Amino acid sequence: MKQVVKTVSFSTKPYFELRQLKSVDRIMLKIARYRKEGPNLNLRGSVLKIHDLCGGRFLVHYLGDVEILYGCIKNIINTHENIKLFGPVDNCTEKPRESGFRALTQVIKFQAGSGLRFPFELQIMTTLYSCLSKERGWGEPQPLC
Numbered sequence: 001m002k003q004v005v006k007t008v009s010f011s012t013k014p015y016f017e018l019r020q021l022k023s024v025d026r027i028m029l030k031i032a033r034y035r036k037e038g039p040n041l042n043l044r045g046s047v048l049k050i051h052d053l054c055g056g057r058f059l060v061h062y063l064g065d066v067e068i069l070y071g072c073i074k075n076i077i078n079t080h081e082n083i084k085l086f087g088p089v090d091n092c093t094e095k096p097r098e099s100g101f102r103a104l105t106q107v108i109k110f111q112a113g114s115g116l117r118f119p120f121e122l123q124i125m126t127t128l129y130s131c132l133s134k135e136r137g138w139g140e141p142q143p144l145c
Contacts, residue, residue, distance in 0.1 A: 015059040022053050051107040055121035059130050066093050066104050066124045082111035102129050
């Protein structure tokens with residue numbers, strides 16, 4: 001991720017925060033929710049729907065920097081065979097979700113061994129939103145606040 005930060009000139013450097021692997025309790029809650037939403041979904045299918053076993057966040061100072069940084073990340077990912085963007089980008093920066101969530105989210109899959117791809121959820125948001133989410137109890141505490 002250092003390569004991404006070096007690629008673009010920002011007024012202030014983006015901050016990257018790596019999130020640890022999701023806890024077993026959180027994974028089990030997610031599996032239960034997926035199985036409830038799709039009663040015909042088996043355990044394997046539920047597990048394959050989990051795309052945020054681990055993840056990371058880039059925090060930027062300005063909303064306009066979110067799209068610029070995402071463009072740089074896409075360009076770098078497209079140069080690597082073992083890293084792929086997965087699914088559509090979920091951009092809630094202009095129109096936040098009902099919960100108030102306001103970030104750009106993209107799942108990235110890393111090639112591991114013989115064909116297995118490991119999901120990693122990347123979020124890009126402003127430092128202000130990160131502070132608000134901590135204050136309102138959305139997500140984990142952020143070290144910047």
